[in-house]
Amino acid sequence: MATETARAAETRTGHERRRLDEGIVRNLxxxxxxxILVIIGIITRPELYGDATWVRNNVLTILQQASAIxxxxxxxTFVIIGGGIDLSVGAIIALAAVWSTTVATQAxxxxxxxxxxxxxxxxxxxxxxVLIAYGKLVPFIATLAMLVAARGLAxxxxxxxxxxxxxxxINGIATTKILGIPLLVIMLGLVVAAGWVLLNRTTFGRxxxxxxxxxxAARLAGINVKRQTLLLYMLSxxxxxxxxxxxxxxxxxxxxxxxxLYELDAIAAAIIGGTLLSGGRGTIIGALFGVLVFxxxxxxxxxxxxxxxxxxxxxxxxxxxxxLVQQFRYQSLTQLFKR
Amino acid sequence: MTxxxxxxxxxxxxxxxxxxxxxxxxxxSPETGPAExxxxxxxxxxxxxxxxxxxxxxxxxxxxxDGARPVEMGDDGQGDGDVVxxxxxxxxxxxxxxxxxxxxxxxxxxxxxxxxxxxxxxxxTLIKVLAGVHHADAGEVTWLGEQFAPATPQAAMRAGxxxxxxxxxxxxxxxxxxxxxxxxxxxxxxxxxRRVTASRTKEILARLGHAEISPRRMVRTLPAxxxxxxxxxxxxxxxxxxxxxxxxxxxxxHDEVDNLFRIIRxxxxxxxxxxxxxxxLDEIREIGDRVTVLKDGRTTAANLPARTxxxxxxxxxxxxxxxEYVFPPRSGEPGKDPLLVVENLxxxxxxAEVSLSVRPGEIxxxxxxxxxxxxxxxETIFGARRAESGTVTVEGxxxxxxxxxxxxxxxxxxxxxxxxxxxxDEPIYKNMTLASFSRFAKVGFTDxxxxxxxxxxxxxxxxxxxxxxxxxxxxxxxxxxxxKVVVGRWLLGGTRLxxxDEPxxxxxxxxxxxxxxxxxxxxxxxVGVLLVSSEVPEVLGLADRVLVMREGxxxxxxxxxxxxxxxxxxxxxxxxxxxxxxx
Numbered sequence: 001m002a003t004e005t006a007r008a009a010e011t012r013t014g015h016e017r018r019r020l021d022e023g024i025v026r027n028l029x030x031x032x033x034x035x036i037l038v039i040i041g042i043i044t045r046p047e048l049y050g051d052a053t054w055v056r057n058n059v060l061t062i063l064q065q066a067s068a069i070x071x072x073x074x075x076x077t078f079v080i081i082g083g084g085i086d087l088s089v090g091a092i093i094a095l096a097a098v099w100s101t102t103v104a105t106q107a108x109x110x111x112x113x114x115x116x117x118x119x120x121x122x123x124x125x126x127x128x129x130v131l132i133a134y135g136k137l138v139p140f141i142a143t144l145a146m147l148v149a150a151r152g153l154a155x156x157x158x159x160x161x162x163x164x165x166x167x168x169x170i171n172g173i174a175t176t177k178i179l180g181i182p183l184l185v186i187m188l189g190l191v192v193a194a195g196w197v198l199l200n201r202t203t204f205g206r207x208x209x210x211x212x213x214x215x216x217a218a219r220l221a222g223i224n225v226k227r228q229t230l231l232l233y234m235l236s237x238x239x240x241x242x243x244x245x246x247x248x249x250x251x252x253x254x255x256x257x258x259x260x261l262y263e264l265d266a267i268a269a270a271i272i273g274g275t276l277l278s279g280g281r282g283t284i285i286g287a288l289f290g291v292l293v294f295x296x297x298x299x300x301x302x303x304x305x306x307x308x309x310x311x312x313x314x315x316x317x318x319x320x321x322x323x324l325v326q327q328f329r330y331q332s333l334t335q336l337f338k339r
Numbered sequence: 340m341t342x343x344x345x346x347x348x349x350x351x352x353x354x355x356x357x358x359x360x361x362x363x364x365x366x367x368s369p370e371t372g373p374a375e376x377x378x379x380x381x382x383x384x385x386x387x388x389x390x391x392x393x394x395x396x397x398x399x400x401x402x403x404x405d406g407a408r409p410v411e412m413g414d415d416g417q418g419d420g421d422v423v424x425x426x427x428x429x430x431x432x433x434x435x436x437x438x439x440x441x442x443x444x445x446x447x448x449x450x451x452x453x454x455x456x457x458x459x460x461x462x463x464t465l466i467k468v469l470a471g472v473h474h475a476d477a478g479e480v481t482w483l484g485e486q487f488a489p490a491t492p493q494a495a496m497r498a499g500x501x502x503x504x505x506x507x508x509x510x511x512x513x514x515x516x517x518x519x520x521x522x523x524x525x526x527x528x529x530x531x532x533r534r535v536t537a538s539r540t541k542e543i544l545a546r547l548g549h550a551e552i553s554p555r556r557m558v559r560t561l562p563a564x565x566x567x568x569x570x571x572x573x574x575x576x577x578x579x580x581x582x583x584x585x586x587x588x589x590x591x592x593h594d595e596v597d598n599l600f601r602i603i604r605x606x607x608x609x610x611x612x613x614x615x616x617x618x619x620l621d622e623i624r625e626i627g628d629r630v631t632v633l634k635d636g637r638t639t640a641a642n643l644p645a646r647t648x649x650x651x652x653x654x655x656x657x658x659x660x661x662x663e664y665v666f667p668p669r670s671g672e673p674g675k676d677p678l679l680v681v682e683n684l685x686x687x688x689x690x691a692e693v694s695l696s697v698r699p700g701e702i703x704x705x706x707x708x709x710x711x712x713x714x715x716x717x718e719t720i721f722g723a724r725r726a727e728s729g730t731v732t733v734e735g736x737x738x739x740x741x742x743x744x745x746x747x748x749x750x751x752x753x754x755x756x757x758x759x760x761x762x763x764d765e766p767i768y769k770n771m772t773l774a775s776f777s778r779f780a781k782v783g784f785t786d787x788x789x790x791x792x793x794x795x796x797x798x799x800x801x802x803x804x805x806x807x808x809x810x811x812x813x814x815x816x817x818x819x820x821x822x823k824v825v826v827g828r829w830l831l832g833g834t835r836l837x838x839x840d841e842p843x844x845x846x847x848x849x850x851x852x853x854x855x856x857x858x859x860x861x862x863x864x865x866v867g868v869l870l871v872s873s874e875v876p877e878v879l880g881l882a883d884r885v886l887v888m889r890e891g892x893x894x895x896x897x898x899x900x901x902x903x904x905x906x907x908x909x910x911x912x913x914x915x916x917x918x919x920x921x922x
Contacts, residue, residue, distance in 0.1 A: 222745030
């Protein structure tokens with residue numbers, strides 16, 4: 001009996017170790033890519049990397065650039081794990097930012113602007129979720145329609161003008177540092193931490209995985225699949241609202257064309273972070289690494305004064321390479337368990 | 340033929356043994372005579388003992404002892420002109436597991452060779468090796484007298500080995516003809532020749548006795564039985580000389596199985612060999628010529644006569660112990676007041692005016708064919724389908740929708756385990772707590788260690804195997820153990836009323852007996868069980884009360900002790916027999 005329990009405990013730790021290993025292994029490729037990018041940076045601009053202060057500032061710059069897209073990616077990761085996709089995130093950001101910087105809204109001050117951005121984000125997510133969960137629209141189509149519509153509404157509201165943010169509180173977010181760390185980076189950290197806890201430690205996260213992994217099984221186990229789907233799109237909308245505030249602060253303005261193609265960056269970051277596009281599996285940490293890889297590439301091109309065209313080509317290549325590597329590794333992992 | 344003979348005369352085999360005893364009546368058609376005659380000189384003839392006519396059948400036994408590689412296939416004295424496929428010591432290793440560990444197999448032209456073994460015995464791996472999906476790591480495969488190692492499924496097809504998988508691999512949105520010739524469409528300069536494809540498909544379908552299926556019809560619109568015919572047409576479109584069928588009867592209703600057997604007999608009469616995998620012994624007795632038994636990736640017995648080998652011997656070689664189909668004794672009296680009451684439940688085209696009740700501690704069995712509306716009925720009671728009229732009440736309270744059903748203490752183990760019940764990538768314990776993790780949670784935060792401990796306890800009470808490791812991904816479990824996890828899910832959730840839809844489908848004999856025990860144990864603890872099965876003995880053996888369903892209506896009700904298998908089968912099939920086979 002005692003040996004039984006001991007053996008059980010032994011195998012359990014064995015499995016836990018394997019799972020941990022798998023987690024590390026899964027992100028190892030992305031860490032390696034990051035290291036390679038840094039090495040390329042060192043080789044191409046050795047004189048910059050000799051300066052410790054510059055290195056420190058550059059790291060913070062990279063993180064700061066990753067902050068808004070990182071927040072969006074957390075929401076996107078949830079939606080994808082839950083078996084959906086949200087193509088409208090860039091448009092939601094634009095709409096939330098434009099709406100919160102209208103003259104009327106700005107009259108309510110910073111709190112009013114933040115409130116508006118968050119409510120608009122969650123509201124648009126709500127519409128997406130209702131269309132998908134209860135209207136039975138395919139997520140791709142519903143959010144594609146929302147992409148077009150929300151950008152249209154943003155252009156309508158702003159009259160295609162750039163709206164300047166007059167709020168010193170909002171504009172100050174991007175310049176504030178706490179203990180030397182930019183507030184934007186801290187916000188990203190908080191969102192990532194909250195996302196990780198939500199996915200791995202709460203019933204909401206468990207339901208998300210269940211709904212994405214096998215919706216029918218989840219439904220027959222008594223899980224309210226429709227409500228969960230709705231909540232996931234609202235969560236994505238909330239992340240977009242937060243990102244809208246961050247971007248508005250960085251630019252001290254908002255316009256209908258902002259956050260262009262954020263949906264693609266967010267999806268790509270989630271996918272190269274190991275999230276399965278068909279749902280049911282994914283990690284927040286992986287997604288964060290995905291975002292960091294992209295923002296490091298951007299930084300690498302900036303410090304070498306290279307064109308964005310080449311940068312986009314490299315990005316495309318990295319997406320393909322990362323997914324290929326992941327697929328290969330997943331196959332060899334599953335072979336272990338297959339009979 | 341291969342390598343040194345390690346033949347030891349360990350067992351004797353007499354084909355003369357009591358053929359009447361186990362042969363089902365009138366199941367053999369005369370044209371299979373030659374195959375039958377051949378099967379009589381099963382592999383052991385050359386051990387020199389075949390003619391002794393011992394009354395006891397002790398078939399070729401391969402003892403997987405002490406790493407010795409025992410091969411007791413024997414060679415047929417007639418020379419092996421008839422043997423089209425020969426496997427010797429075939430080994431297939433996946434990381435961490437020897438899926439095949441010394442498989443011996445001889446298949447002759449024109450015979451139905453049955454493969455028997457528990458889930459996980461290596462049957463699926465074996466047929467994938469033959470189909471070119473996997474590649475053997477060691478051992479010899481000889482096909483038509485030549486070394487055979489197909490690099491791809493296409494290569495195996497071209498060589499004349501076609502495989503019909505359990506999950507039919509047809510493309511729903513292509514026509515019958517396009518599916519039959521998928522991958523090798525008749526074409527000219529890259530353009531498909533639709534008319535040629537259609538006419539050749541028509542020929543093949545006629546040969547299969549199904550000329551009524553139009554080659555242009557979309558596969559999506561076909562019933563399951565017809566889809567299987569299309570799969571067979573695809574096999575024949577390759578001029579297959581060996582067709583491997585993996586549990587072909589699993590998706591078929593009773594009368595459709597007869598049609599399948601008719602087709603198989605026609606194929607074998609034309610010299611095509613068939614490897615037939617099934618969990619149903621009665622089918623093997625009816626259609627099979629010889630049986631090879633696998634256990635833990637090894638051949639434990641080869642070339643047993645399919646009709647005369649006693650069940651006890653076959654099962655004993657699959658399990659290493661003799662398990663009978665034992666239903667545990669009934670214990671405890673059902674409660675008095677009904678737990679579940681269903682009144683006049685109707686869904687058009689599925690079932691009509693169904694009324695039934697289940698008391699605490701009572702097992703109510705519904706017998707009915709596939710398509711009789713039984714699965715739909717169960718899903719409607721559970722709230723997964725919306726009833727058009729009628730009511731479902733649990734302890735007097737009306738229940739609508741899955742959420743309400745679960746809260747009222749209902750649980751369901753659906754028919755399609757993988758697609759309807761399991762999160763295949765997730766560990767056992769998360770699957771087990773899928774319906775109850777919120778109850779473990781504190782203010783929305785999951786209690787993983789609590790869940791794991793509870794899952795461990797439940798796994799132990801269900802004798803889940805392998806033991807003690809609830810972190811294992813559930814996809815690594817056998818079908819029977821996966822089913823136990825699904826049942827365990829509802830046990831953990833404190834379910835008082837369990838709906839079971841085909842609980843032992845695709846479950847091997849040993850695990851079946853254990854599941855029966857679990858179900859009986861639940862009832863003894865006061866859980867009401869509503870069970871649906873197409874296997875009549877299962878319903879009769881397990882249930883306290885039997886309901887017979889046909890064409891969407893409950894047509895008969897009787898205590899299990901007062902009704903026998905023949906009566907139920909007659910009731911169940913009366914309609915379909917009168918009207919001929921449904922399209």
